[in-house]
Amino acid sequence: EPEVTQTPSHQVTQMGQEVILRCVPISNHLYFYWYRQILGQKVEFLVSFYNNEISEKSEIFDDQFSVERPDGSNFTLKIRSTKLEDSAMYFCASSDYGQPQHFGDGTRLSIL
Amino acid sequence: SQELEQSPQSLIVQEGKNLTINCTSSKTLYGLYWYKQKYGEGLIFLMMLQKGGEEKSHEKITAKLDEKKQQSSLHITASQPSHAGIYLCGAPGNYGGATNKLIFGTGTLLAVQP
Numbered sequence: 001e002p003e004v005t006q007t008p009s010h011q012v013t014q015m016g017q018e019v020i021l022r023c024v025p026i027s028n029h030l031y032f033y034w035y036r037q038i039l040g041q042k043v044e045f046l047v048s049f050y051n052n053e054i055s056e057k058s059e060i061f062d063d064q065f066s067v068e069r070p071d072g073s074n075f076t077l078k079i080r081s082t083k084l085e086d087s088a089m090y091f092c093a094s095s096d097y098g099q100p101q102h103f104g105d106g107t108r109l110s111i112l
Numbered sequence: 113s114q115e116l117e118q119s120p121q122s123l124i125v126q127e128g129k130n131l132t133i134n135c136t137s138s139k140t141l142y143g144l145y146w147y148k149q150k151y152g153e154g155l156i157f158l159m160m161l162q163k164g165g166e167e168k169s170h171e172k173i174t175a176k177l178d179e180k181k182q183q184s185s186l187h188i189t190a191s192q193p194s195h196a197g198i199y200l201c202g203a204p205g206n207y208g209g210a211t212n213k214l215i216f217g218t219g220t221l222l223a224v225q226p
Contacts, residue, residue: 045213105154
């Protein structure tokens with residue numbers, strides 16, 4: 001069964017450094033999402049992406065965050081200058097129109 | 113903004129017992145999704161409900177959306193250790209279909225004792 005894959009599974013980064021989280025959505029899906037889950041808290045929406053542009057973003061998704069679909073298969077989330085509070089599990093998801101979102105296994109981001 | 117509250121927060125049951133998890137929304141639901149999460153892993157899609165009164169089943173798991181579309185329940189029959197995990201309900205954050213952002217509930221941690 002097709003699945004969403006995320007790399008790396010765990011990323012450790014110094015505060016202030018840039019980090020790029022990568023995702024390969026399910027191949028025929030058109031809608032892409034990033035969510036995050038801080039330890040012990042709810043899964044929170046960050047951004048949705050369709051037709052090569054952001055369709056919606058949350059208050060969390062400030063100027064330090066950006067997303068890109070650099071080619072036909074990858075979908076990336078970049079954090080320009082990481083903060084301690086960015087430490088979380090980041091999930092990528094994809095969906096087809098009117099269908100449920102399917103999630104990857106996540107990238108655990110640890111900021112030191 | 114919409115809030116989803118799940119109850120109970122955690123649940124320990126003996127293998128073979130039935131259980132129910134509830135998800136209550138502060139606003140009318142325009143769809144409700146159930147996901148399962150194992151610790152340190154991603155969310156696995158279980159079921160999607162869209163119409164008031166709708167009920168769906170998959171293996172030993174049944175999910176219902178009430179007629180008023182403000183509450184959903186997930187029922188597991190004859191629980192097994194493989195059912196253990198965190199169950200999350202999610203709803204579209206805006207009126208419309210599954211292409212919208214999902215708002216998630218607080219989660220219910222289920223442990224099944226052999």
